Each structure stands twice: as C-alpha cells, then as structure tokens.
Amino acid sequence: MTETSSPTLKQAQKNKLTLLLCIILTFTVMNGTMFNVAIPDIAEEFGLLPSEVSWVMTGYILVFAIGSLMYGKLADIYPIKTLLTIGIILFASGAALGFLSQSYPMLLAARTLQAMGGATIPALSFIIPARFMPNERGKVFGIVASTVAFASGAGPIAGGVVGGALDWRFLFIFSILSLIAIPFLRKWLPNEEKRDGKVDIVGAVLIALSITGLLLFITDGSLYALVFAIVTALLFGWRTVTYEQPFIQPSMLKNRYYTSAIITSFLGTVAMFGMIFVIPIMARDLYSLSTVQIGLLLFPGAMAAGIIGQFGGKLIDRKGSYPVTRIGFTLVIIGTILISTFTGFPPWIIALCILVQYIAFPLIQSSTANLLTIIIPKEKTGVGIGLFNLLNFLAGAISSAVFGSILDLSNVSTLLNPLAQNGENTIYANLFIGLALLSITALLFFSFIFKGFENNKGK
Incomplete structure (x- = not known):
C-alpha cells in the first residue's frame, strides 16, 4: 500500500x-444506551418474550x-469524508424507519x-485525530473517550425521560438530527x-461470521454458535497466512506491543461495562430505584469522566500513554473495591464510589488508543484501531453475559x-471484588509488557 501524506489542518479547523465529532458521537452512544430502558415497553407493545426482544440490543x-x-479497514483506502457521509445517512435513515415502525x-x-451507519462514527472518531x-x-483522544463516557451515562436518563413522557419511538429523533x-x-x-x-x-466475511457466532454464543449460550465461531475463526486464520493481502496483516498481530495494548483496553472495558451493567440491577434489587433514579446514580460519574478525560488527554501529550494507563487502572481498582465495600450503604455513597471508577474509563481508552497510533504503521492505522474498537464492543457483550x-x-x-457487609448484597460485593482482581491482573500485565517502551519509542 502506498503511503500518502495527510493534509495539515489549521487550529480553528481542528x-x-x-x-462536531463529539456531538455526533454523543448521538451514537446515547442511541445504544437509551434503548436499554425502552426494552420493557417494546416487549409489551409487540407481545414479545425477553429472548425475542433482546435482539433490539443484540442485533x-x-x-x-x-x-x-x-x-x-476501509479508512485505510477510502477518504474518511466519504465514509462518514455514507455512515451518517444510513444511521439517520435507520432512525427514520424506526420512528415509523x-x-x-x-x-x-x-x-x-442504524448500526450499519452508526459504526462509522466511533471507528473514525479515533482515526481522525491520528x-x-x-x-x-x-x-483529542481524551476528549473523544470522555464524550463516550459522558454519553453512556446520559443515555439512560434521556431514554427514561423521553420514553416515559412520550413514546419509545421518539428516542429515534436524536439519531435523525445527526x-x-x-x-x-x-x-x-x-x-x-x-x-x-x-x-x-x-x-472480511469470515471474521464477520466468526464474530457473529461468538456474540450469539455469549448472548444465547448456543454451543452450535460457538462451534461455528471457532470453525470460521480457523478459516480466517488460514486465509490470513495464505492470502497476499489479507484483511488483517499477520505482522500486526505478531507485534506484542499492539496485541498487549488491545488486550489491556479490552480488560479495562470489561471492568467498565461490567459496572454499568451491574449497577442498575443492584440499584433496583437493593434500593428499589426507578429508571430515572438509576440514571441519576450513574450521571455524576459520567459528568466527572467528561471533565477528567479532557485533562487526561492533555496529560498524555505531556507525559505519554504509559503513566496515564497506569493511573486509569489504579482508579478502576480503587473504585471497584469501594463499590464492593459500600454495597448496601445509601445510594449517594454508591454514587461517589461509581464516580471514582467512571473517571478511569476515558483515561484507559485515550491512552491505549494513543499507544496504538505509535505502534501501528501509518498506512494500517484504520484496521489497527478498528480491531481495537471491535474488542471494546465485544467486551461490553461479554461482560453483560x-x-x-x-x-x-x-x-x-x-x-x-x-470489609463489606454480609447479607443480600453479598453477590454484588463479590462481583466487584472480582472486577478489582481482573483490573489488577490487567495493570500488572500492561506494566510488564510496556515498562520502558516510551523511553525507547517516544511518547
């Protein structure tokens, strides 16, 4: 592939x-989290079983x-402007169809x-700064990651307010505005x-089929889907080592820094989405909170993440990715231990504990994304960051299942x-201790692989 120089942007244009990227990214992320609260209403209107209505999110x-x-991958070949234009049109068209469904x-x-179009936005939002x-x-990575964190917290509140006051179809309006x-x-x-x-x-088809099988296994527990995922993954591996221009270059996967960075980000995202998945269930089970109240429980953390993420991005430019990633995982460990310890205490205390963990998410996302832009050759940035995004989405599905x-x-x-109280909150306290242990493992793994990396490679 022939490498071409990238155009230079003026500061005002940047x-x-x-x-603008943050605004449309907010629409995209909220579009996913808003519909979580609308699932019961959709099931009631169409007379669906839980396993049937779950495809609104799973699909x-x-x-x-x-x-x-x-x-x-396409961004390594085609202009980003063209891909984003097509993606937003598809995203809004799907929303219009949903509003009329x-x-x-x-x-x-x-x-x-919607998903076919919306996938362009987070994928390219990390490629554009690079x-x-x-x-x-x-x-910019810090700003993008903090936007994702903020929108993920604001989505359930917006979904609860709009869906409660009007109808779940009006949730699609946000996406049409994009x-x-x-x-x-x-x-x-x-x-x-x-x-x-x-x-x-x-x-591309083989890896898509393998991911489909894996997600079906994760969400539905189908062993047939798991076998299908393994077989297609093996075929993809064979295709990768035998084809002249494979979808993913083997040299990229052999790079221990690249694979370690995306594994580290994956584990951090599992801890983050695990918290977002468990907290609403815990809040309803232990505190009998309403949907809007659950959203408000998460909202301070989302707001704090939006602020801290921008600071973290500037810190990356000054100090490098390695220390910021370590800070992020340290905050995850502290946050999960605090939530575990204070589970069963008044909700406002839990909100403060959530805040500690929430602010870690943009730090981990932005620092690992920045690492990838250093590690990956410029002409392969698109597929490299695409795989990074793919694993983060899989982390959300895996943690939920x-x-x-x-x-x-x-x-x-x-x-x-x-340190925690025993009782009906025991399972939640144990689960968050498990997330803390997972985060400790990720931090040790990252520190071992990347120690001295930035001194040798530059920030």
Missing part, C-alpha cells in the same frame, strides 16, 4: 472538527461491532440499518485521495471482601 451490537472493524421485524430492520492531528492526538452534521463534516474534513489497496472480501449469569446464582453466602 477545534471545530473535534467539537445492534452485532452489526455495530463488525462494522467498527470494517470501516476501520409498526411491527417488530420493521423495528429490527431499522436498528440494523491522521489529521498527530501533534494533539492525545488531547444529518445536520454532514455539511459541516464535508467542509471541515480534509480532502483525501483514494489510497492503493483492496479489501479482502473473503477474509458473564455478569448476568453470575447474578442468576442464588444462596451466595461466602463474602470475599472482609
């Missing part, structure tokens, strides 16, 4: 583009996760179309020439945290 995550990798199949088609803002990429961003994106994004290269269609299964357990009496 600021406008960053703000969206499935297409979104695969799309995040595909668009990353009168049947469950029509709703599923709408969510699929390509067009190399001297400020840490700062069309407003197209003329500004086309004005502020630089023009690029199409790069040399081609997409390995067979490899695993922690949901754990919460199905009954009669848990052994308390793993000696």
Whole structure:
C-alpha cells in the first residue's frame, strides 16, 4: 500500500472538527444506551418474550461491532469524508424507519440499518485525530473517550425521560438530527485521495461470521454458535497466512506491543461495562430505584469522566500513554473495591464510589488508543484501531453475559471482601471484588509488557 501524506489542518479547523465529532458521537452512544430502558415497553407493545426482544440490543451490537472493524479497514483506502457521509445517512435513515415502525421485524430492520451507519462514527472518531492531528492526538483522544463516557451515562436518563413522557419511538429523533452534521463534516474534513489497496472480501466475511457466532454464543449460550465461531475463526486464520493481502496483516498481530495494548483496553472495558451493567440491577434489587433514579446514580460519574478525560488527554501529550494507563487502572481498582465495600450503604455513597471508577474509563481508552497510533504503521492505522474498537464492543457483550449469569446464582453466602457487609448484597460485593482482581491482573500485565517502551519509542 502506498503511503500518502495527510493534509495539515489549521487550529480553528481542528477545534471545530473535534467539537462536531463529539456531538455526533454523543448521538451514537446515547442511541445504544437509551434503548436499554425502552426494552420493557417494546416487549409489551409487540407481545414479545425477553429472548425475542433482546435482539433490539443484540442485533445492534452485532452489526455495530463488525462494522467498527470494517470501516476501520476501509479508512485505510477510502477518504474518511466519504465514509462518514455514507455512515451518517444510513444511521439517520435507520432512525427514520424506526420512528415509523409498526411491527417488530420493521423495528429490527431499522436498528440494523442504524448500526450499519452508526459504526462509522466511533471507528473514525479515533482515526481522525491520528491522521489529521498527530501533534494533539492525545488531547483529542481524551476528549473523544470522555464524550463516550459522558454519553453512556446520559443515555439512560434521556431514554427514561423521553420514553416515559412520550413514546419509545421518539428516542429515534436524536439519531435523525445527526444529518445536520454532514455539511459541516464535508467542509471541515480534509480532502483525501483514494489510497492503493483492496479489501479482502473473503477474509472480511469470515471474521464477520466468526464474530457473529461468538456474540450469539455469549448472548444465547448456543454451543452450535460457538462451534461455528471457532470453525470460521480457523478459516480466517488460514486465509490470513495464505492470502497476499489479507484483511488483517499477520505482522500486526505478531507485534506484542499492539496485541498487549488491545488486550489491556479490552480488560479495562470489561471492568467498565461490567459496572454499568451491574449497577442498575443492584440499584433496583437493593434500593428499589426507578429508571430515572438509576440514571441519576450513574450521571455524576459520567459528568466527572467528561471533565477528567479532557485533562487526561492533555496529560498524555505531556507525559505519554504509559503513566496515564497506569493511573486509569489504579482508579478502576480503587473504585471497584469501594463499590464492593459500600454495597448496601445509601445510594449517594454508591454514587461517589461509581464516580471514582467512571473517571478511569476515558483515561484507559485515550491512552491505549494513543499507544496504538505509535505502534501501528501509518498506512494500517484504520484496521489497527478498528480491531481495537471491535474488542471494546465485544467486551461490553461479554461482560453483560458473564455478569448476568453470575447474578442468576442464588444462596451466595461466602463474602470475599472482609470489609463489606454480609447479607443480600453479598453477590454484588463479590462481583466487584472480582472486577478489582481482573483490573489488577490487567495493570500488572500492561506494566510488564510496556515498562520502558516510551523511553525507547517516544511518547
């Protein structure tokens, strides 16, 4: 693949583009989290079983996760301006179809179309700073990651308010409004020439099928899906080592720094989404909070993450990714231990504990993304960050399935945290101690692999 130089942006153009990216990214992330609170209403309207209505979220995550990798690969060849324009049009078109949906199949088609388009936004939001803002990429990564954290907390509140006051269909309005961003994106994004290269269609289909099987196994527990995922993964591996221009270059996966960075980010995202998944269930079970109250429980942490993430991005540019990643995981460990210890205490205390863990998310996301831009050759940034995004989405699906299964357990009496109170909160206290141990493992692994990396490679 022939490498081409990236256009230089003026500072005012960078600021406008960053703000616009954050706005459309907010629409995309909220579109996912808002519908969590609407699931019961959708099930009631269409007379669906829980396993049936779950496809409103499962189908969206499935297409979104695969799309995040595909668009990353396409960005190595085609202009980002073109990909984002097509993506936003698909995203808004799916939202319009969803707003008009009168049947469950029509709703599923709408969510699929939304995911096909919406996947462009987080995928390219991490590639744009790497390509067009190399001297400020840490700062912009921090802003992007803090936007994701903020929107994930604001989504349930917006969903509860809009869905409660009007109807769940009105949740699609937020996504339709994203069309407003197209003329500004086309004005502020630089023009690029199409790069040399081609997409390995067979490899793309194989990895998409493997991910589909894995997600179906995670969400539905189907052993057939697991076997299918393994077989297609093996075929993808064979294709990768035998084809001249495979979808993912083997040299990228052999790079221990690259694989270690995406594994570290994956584990951090598991801890983050595990907390977001468990807290609403715990709040309803132990405190009998309403949907809006649960959203308010998470909201201070989301707000704090939005603020701290921007500071963390500037810190990355000054000090490098290694110390910021370590700070992020240290905060996750402290936060999960605090939640475990104070489970069963008044909700406002839990909100403060959540805040500690929440602010770690943008630090880990932005610092590991910045590491990838150092490790990956410039002409492979798209697929490299695409795989990073894919694993983060899989982390959300895996954490929900695993922690949901754990919460199905009954009669848990052994308390793993000696500082916590025993009782009906025991399972929650144990679960958060488990997240703390997972985060400690991730921190030790990262520290071992990357110790001295930035001294040798630069920040």
